[in-house]
Amino acid sequence: MAILVYVEHTEGKFKKSAFEVVSYASALAAKMGTSLSALAIGAIENSELLKLADYGAQKILHASPDSVKGFVNQAYASIVAEAATSEQSDVVCLSNTFSAKGLAPRIAVKLGASFGNGVVDLPDLSDGKFCIKTTAFSGKAFSFEELTQLKKVITISPNSFGVTEQKTSGNIVPFSATLGSTDLGTLIKEIVRNTDKISLPDAERVVSAGRGLKGPENWKMVEELAELLGAATACSKPVSDAGWRPHSEHVGQTGITISPNLYIAIGISGAIQHIAGVSSSKVIVVINTDPEAPFFKVADYGIVGDAFDVIPKLIEAVKANR
Amino acid sequence: MKFLVCISNVPDTTSKITFTDNNTLFNSAGVQYILNPYDELGIARALELAEGGKATITVLHVGEISAEPTIRKALALGADDAVRINSKPKDAFFVASQIAAYAKDKKYDILFFGRESIDYNGAQVCSMVAELLGIPSVSIAKKLALEGSIATLDREIEGGIEIIQANLPLAISCSEGISEPKIPNMRGIMSARSKPLLVIEPIEGPDFTHVLRYEAPAQRGKVKLVEAGDAEKLIELLHSQAKVI
Numbered sequence: 001m002a003i004l005v006y007v008e009h010t011e012g013k014f015k016k017s018a019f020e021v022v023s024y025a026s027a028l029a030a031k032m033g034t035s036l037s038a039l040a041i042g043a044i045e046n047s048e049l050l051k052l053a054d055y056g057a058q059k060i061l062h063a064s065p066d067s068v069k070g071f072v073n074q075a076y077a078s079i080v081a082e083a084a085t086s087e088q089s090d091v092v093c094l095s096n097t098f099s100a101k102g103l104a105p106r107i108a109v110k111l112g113a114s115f116g117n118g119v120v121d122l123p124d125l126s127d128g129k130f131c132i133k134t135t136a137f138s139g140k141a142f143s144f145e146e147l148t149q150l151k152k153v154i155t156i157s158p159n160s161f162g163v164t165e166q167k168t169s170g171n172i173v174p175f176s177a178t179l180g181s182t183d184l185g186t187l188i189k190e191i192v193r194n195t196d197k198i199s200l201p202d203a204e205r206v207v208s209a210g211r212g213l214k215g216p217e218n219w220k221m222v223e224e225l226a227e228l229l230g231a232a233t234a235c236s237k238p239v240s241d242a243g244w245r246p247h248s249e250h251v252g253q254t255g256i257t258i259s260p261n262l263y264i265a266i267g268i269s270g271a272i273q274h275i276a277g278v279s280s281s282k283v284i285v286v287i288n289t290d291p292e293a294p295f296f297k298v299a300d301y302g303i304v305g306d307a308f309d310v311i312p313k314l315i316e317a318v319k320a321n322r
Numbered sequence: 323m324k325f326l327v328c329i330s331n332v333p334d335t336t337s338k339i340t341f342t343d344n345n346t347l348f349n350s351a352g353v354q355y356i357l358n359p360y361d362e363l364g365i366a367r368a369l370e371l372a373e374g375g376k377a378t379i380t381v382l383h384v385g386e387i388s389a390e391p392t393i394r395k396a397l398a399l400g401a402d403d404a405v406r407i408n409s410k411p412k413d414a415f416f417v418a419s420q421i422a423a424y425a426k427d428k429k430y431d432i433l434f435f436g437r438e439s440i441d442y443n444g445a446q447v448c449s450m451v452a453e454l455l456g457i458p459s460v461s462i463a464k465k466l467a468l469e470g471s472i473a474t475l476d477r478e479i480e481g482g483i484e485i486i487q488a489n490l491p492l493a494i495s496c497s498e499g500i501s502e503p504k505i506p507n508m509r510g511i512m513s514a515r516s517k518p519l520l521v522i523e524p525i526e527g528p529d530f531t532h533v534l535r536y537e538a539p540a541q542r543g544k545v546k547l548v549e550a551g552d553a554e555k556l557i558e559l560l561h562s563q564a565k566v567i
Contacts, residue, residue: 077453102460105447106449136442145533186458189474190485191484205567271336301556302545302546305550305553314557317557318567
């Protein structure tokens with residue numbers, strides 16, 4: 001019956017999405033009337049692990065096998081599945097990060113569990129069922145699915161649930177798992193981080209720009225506005241296709257799907273494929289010269305105007321209000 | 323070498339998404355189906371790596387006969403042969419079970435998938451197949467190079483890239499950056515018609531999820547327009563009304 005939440009960390013530090021998934025799992029445990037254990041893998045200080053107790057994780061398992069250097073989805077899946085079995089957890093929760101895409105489906109296969117990908121809300125448990133809400137058609141719809149197996153693995157869409165403090169006293173328990181010889185088929189050679197920037201999937205605010213910016217040389221002001229707002233930068237598909245911006249910034253149906261609190265789209269007309277990737281943003285602001293741009297139909301706030309006039313004014317306004 | 327490229331048949335990216343039967347079924351009326359854009363990247367990279375006869379490429383699709391134009395497109399791009407497992411794709415685990423059962427004794431060196439299908443966005447099948455076959459996998463690969471039986475890949479992570487070395491056989495899910503989509507040429511289109519397309523029946527396989535219904539996202543209220551000359555008002559509204567900055 002119990003719940004296990006696997007909590008990812010980056011070089012020994014938890015991100016907001018980690019506290020969010022613990023908050024979610026804790027709310028789910030309360031809803032199901034059961035207990036919650038958290039599991040972290042790899043080198044991380046006890047003081048950091050104990051932060052999970054602020055969000056409702058009482059029992060905090062920590063696995064740090066010598067043979068596993070960094071993330072290997074096979075080995076991590078073995079550890080999480082073994083922890084789920086030893087904790088008698090029927091539900092395993094993870095944040096839907098890039099790593100989780102390689103990890104969570106493996107855990108589901110190991111446990112013979114139903115898998116729910118990218119849920120955006122707590123499940124509906126009426127009639128003894130377990131029904132999740134998730135996005136489908138790249139944000140163009142929601143899908144309600146019943147997970148029919150006794151065991152379930154679910155990943156939670158970052159920014160869909162929020163972080164809720166629920167202080168409890170944490171208890172760290174070392175956990176060791178048995179790894180198979182075939183569990184280490186991949187090896188990380190190097191990690192390259194853009195340390196100077198807010199990462200787009202984690203960002204609470206995003207400033208995004210399209211062809212209306214006319215060329216890559218004009219992104220300075222977009223970056224300045226983003227920096228002032230504590231936002232990540234993003235772009236439309238034509239912009240990344242033209243090589244003005246890296247592919248990792250492309251949001252939309254064939255890029256990444258994001259759900260920040262604030263999405264500011266500048267010089268992006270709002271093709272259906274682009275809107276699909278950002279439609280679950282809480283507040284959408286559109287700045288476009290064309291009052292007929294389809295993006296205005298799904299925006300909360302808008303300015304009909306030229307990016308080259310409006311962005312500098314916004315920059316001034318943010319500076320003045322600080 | 324032997325490559326297997328697994329493909330899905332999905333609604334065109336410009337499709338309006340509507341539902342029928344009390345919102346329980348996707349309304350495919352008038353919808354143009356295409357080769358899943360991420361799978362196209364997988365085919366493109368497989369073709370590059372196979373150039374000069376270095377590998378054979380089989381494309382595999384789990385689905386009904388209606389997907390055959392999409393399968394033929396993959397053949398037109400340059401795949402050698404195709405297999406269709408004749409079944410409605412019930413859920414990701416069902417599809418993964420079919421692919422794993424087919425691939426189990428065929429000794430493929432690399433299994434290519436798209437990072438996700440743009441309809442159900444499960445992003446699950448690659449990792450499930452790899453787990454069922456007991457082989458390594460890399461999800462959301464942006465780069466793939468081969469040297470002998472060692473693959474080097476770039477995997478996307480939040481705010482960066484992980485450079486990974488992996489042993490073959492290997493399953494990968496392909497993302498933007500790994501290659502560019504290719505357009506079939508006339509010769510490819512002509513020869514695709516005569517390339518082998520084997521249809522096999524599915525194995526008994528369980529599905530672990532049932533779609534109950536779909537729902538359109540909530541409509542937003544009418545847009546609140548701010549005069550271009552009055553941009554600071556927008557910042558004020560975002561601060562005091564929307565409370566997002």
